[in-house]
Amino acid sequence: MSYALIISEVRRGVFEERNLDSIGMAHLAGKDAFLLIPEGNYNLNNSIVNKIIKAKLEESLFLNPLIITELISKIIGTLGAPEIVIFTHSSSGIELASYLAGKMSLPIITDVSGYDRNEQIFFKSYYSDKVFGQFKKAKESPLVITVRSGSFKDHVTEKGKNAEEITVDGPSGIEERSFVEYVEEEKTGVDITKAEFLLSLGRGIGNKDEIPKFEELANLMKATISGSRPVIDKQWLPKERQVGTSGKTVKPKVYLAMGISGAFQHIAGMKDSECIIAVNKDPEAPIFQYAHYGIVADANKIRDKLKDLLQG
Amino acid sequence: MDILVFVKRVAATQEEELRLIDDGKNIDLSKIPFKMNDWDNYAVEEAVKIVEGQGGSVTAISIGSAESDEVLRRAIAMGSKDGILMETQEAIHDPALRAQAIYNFLKKEDIKFDAIFTGVQSEDDQFAATGGILAGKMDLPYASMVIGIDAIENGYFVLRRELEGGLQERIKIKAPCILSIQSGINEPRYVSIMGIRKASKVERKTFKFNDFASRGDAIIDLIKWSYPEKKGGATMLTGEMDEICKEILEILKKKGVC
Numbered sequence A: 001m002s003y004a005l006i007i008s009e010v011r012r013g014v015f016e017e018r019n020l021d022s023i024g025m026a027h028l029a030g031k032d033a034f035l036l037i038p039e040g041n042y043n044l045n046n047s048i049v050n051k052i053i054k055a056k057l058e059e060s061l062f063l064n065p066l067i068i069t070e071l072i073s074k075i076i077g078t079l080g081a082p083e084i085v086i087f088t089h090s091s092s093g094i095e096l097a098s099y100l101a102g103k104m105s106l107p108i109i110t111d112v113s114g115y116d117r118n119e120q121i122f123f124k125s126y127y128s129d130k131v132f133g134q135f136k137k138a139k140e141s142p143l144v145i146t147v148r149s150g151s152f153k154d155h156v157t158e159k160g161k162n163a164e165e166i167t168v169d170g171p172s173g174i175e176e177r178s179f180v181e182y183v184e185e186e187k188t189g190v191d192i193t194k195a196e197f198l199l200s201l202g203r204g205i206g207n208k209d210e211i212p213k214f215e216e217l218a219n220l221m222k223a224t225i226s227g228s229r230p231v232i233d234k235q236w237l238p239k240e241r242q243v244g245t246s247g248k249t250v251k252p253k254v255y256l257a258m259g260i261s262g263a264f265q266h267i268a269g270m271k272d273s274e275c276i277i278a279v280n281k282d283p284e285a286p287i288f289q290y291a292h293y294g295i296v297a298d299a300n301k302i303r304d305k306l307k308d309l310l311q312g
Numbered sequence B: 001m002d003i004l005v006f007v008k009r010v011a012a013t014q015e016e017e018l019r020l021i022d023d024g025k026n027i028d029l030s031k032i033p034f035k036m037n038d039w040d041n042y043a044v045e046e047a048v049k050i051v052e053g054q055g056g057s058v059t060a061i062s063i064g065s066a067e068s069d070e071v072l073r074r075a076i077a078m079g080s081k082d083g084i085l086m087e088t089q090e091a092i093h094d095p096a097l098r099a100q101a102i103y104n105f106l107k108k109e110d111i112k113f114d115a116i117f118t119g120v121q122s123e124d125d126q127f128a129a130t131g132g133i134l135a136g137k138m139d140l141p142y143a144s145m146v147i148g149i150d151a152i153e154n155g156y157f158v159l160r161r162e163l164e165g166g167l168q169e170r171i172k173i174k175a176p177c178i179l180s181i182q183s184g185i186n187e188p189r190y191v192s193i194m195g196i197r198k199a200s201k202v203e204r205k206t207f208k209f210n211d212f213a214s215r216g217d218a219i220i221d222l223i224k225w226s227y228p229e230k231k232g233g234a235t236m237l238t239g240e241m242d243e244i245c246k247e248i249l250e251i252l253k254k255k256g257v258c
């Protein structure tokens, strides 16, 4: 039987919303959707998949590459091989998918954001969305993919009946890799998610010395400063200011992005802002696809001019 | 501790126009500058820091054209002892093929290690898969998105993985293992031109990629390239700098934020 095996991502009792993109991908490909999930009470609409495979193990053991691989071989042993194994393109999804592909010698395509059903071609981003590669598997084999959040959830349809449920025994813990604990980000005074106006800085501003000049502008405009990941990695700004999948999700009235290219991990954190203004020196920068207003210019020159005008 | 670190030479395309040529079969990278993959820079730094602390060696390995020697020299300038190039003129798009070649290479040349570090992802292909595939093939424990190594004790790494939204998880993982290093884990040291020049004097070994795997063994095919689908797109503000900035302030005023 031709089915898609969907590895759900659950964390601290929550069925992550991005699992819907994995389910939507299965529907778009016209495959029966079999969802693998640990036992527990998760808030999931069970009429959007055909089968729910409940793994008897604790949630903290589930998202472990060595354990998932064992679970999946068991499932293949009873249900036969799936046509495709779908993970989310997230921290854990990427880790699990690549390990599985290596262990079972399966072809893998990651960060899939488009699919041509007739040609069975998968689209994946290269160079932060500047171009896309169109890929196909080159051997008869189950294919492993990770899908980009937001890409396929619109393809999810109700099946009109509840999924059949089966259970599979999970392995107990393993000593090669074990979960210790969750570590929360330190709470600090600044909360960029509360700001109405964010002035967000990217690698394109050049270097750390530019930061104070942007702070002056932020003061004049009554904006709060945030940034993209490289700016935080380089310690130009503290971690609590990071916008994106591994930082904060923000929805200010205005998001003024300066020198930010628009990688999907960044876009995911700010795309729902009411008004996005992007300044970038590259007319092809992907961020212009998401912005309401775009300016092709040097961010530092725009900054100085805005300061001049505001100081009158 | 002996650590192998994989370093890739990638095109720095952030500020460049990418032109598709040959009906989308190729991307014209001829005028684009190249550099060490950002994530690999963090991986080298982390490996060198560990070795400085407790002894051992770092070996940098790159798959690519002869020019990839640049990133090996950089890795040596940062503190790696050796550099190894697996030379191939054409880019290898399938991460499974890269991992297969590495696997065969390490076996055939009998390379010993306590840990292998890769970056989380390449800036060009963003597969974020090479390290994990290799770990699966080698049957070694694996962790990606490594954002902090808290301790190395009794043959285990205690480390933190970055999850979403600022959350991390601490795990214990047994060496030998493969770790994919996330950007921001450390502050990579500065490398001077002098340092790179000195690194040139350290001998690098070159092997032929084709002796370990053949392009025909790829298990995914790149059909072609395409430009992203244009969404709505922004209203572009053009004209004199002065005019543009006045318009920006108008928009801010309209939105009631400034």
Ligand SMILES: Cc1cc2nc3c(=O)[nH]c(=O)nc-3n(C[C@H](O)[C@H](O)[C@H](O)COP(=O)(O)OP(=O)(O)OC[C@H]3O[C@@H](n4cnc5c(N)ncnc54)[C@H](O)[C@@H]3O)c2cc1C
Pocket (backbone or CB within 6 Å): A091, A128, A201, A202, A203, A204, A205, A206, A227, A228, A229, A230, A231, A242, A243, A244, A245, A246, A247, A248, A258, A259, A260, A261, A262, A263, A264, A265, A266, A269, A279, A280, A281, A282, A285, A297, A298, A299, A300, B014, B015, B016, B120, B121, B145
């Ligand atoms: C697991 C994972 C999680 C991630 N999480 C996040 C996250 O939470 N947040 C995040 O932001 N990223 C995240 N990233 C990183 C992301 O993939 C990108 O690398 C990052 O967003 C790029 O940041 P940037 O746009 O500032 O830099 P770049 O991509 O380097 O872009 C710089 C831009 O500045 C422009 N520019 C250059 N000079 C000027 C100038 N003088 N004036 C105007 N423009 C100029 C360039 O044209 C370019 O478009 C994550 C990556 C991974 C793998």
Ligand SMILES: Nc1ncnc2c1ncn2[C@@H]1O[C@H](COP(=O)(O)O)[C@@H](O)[C@H]1O
Pocket (backbone or CB within 6 Å): B005, B006, B007, B008, B009, B037, B039, B040, B061, B062, B063, B064, B095, B098, B117, B118, B119, B120, B121, B122, B123, B125, B126, B127, B128, B129, B130, B131
């Ligand atoms: N051609 C290559 N040469 C050396 N290392 C590579 C190469 N391709 C991938 N890697 C390593 O694998 C990591 C992940 O790459 P990728 O799977 O392409 O996103 C990179 O950060 C490198 O450490």
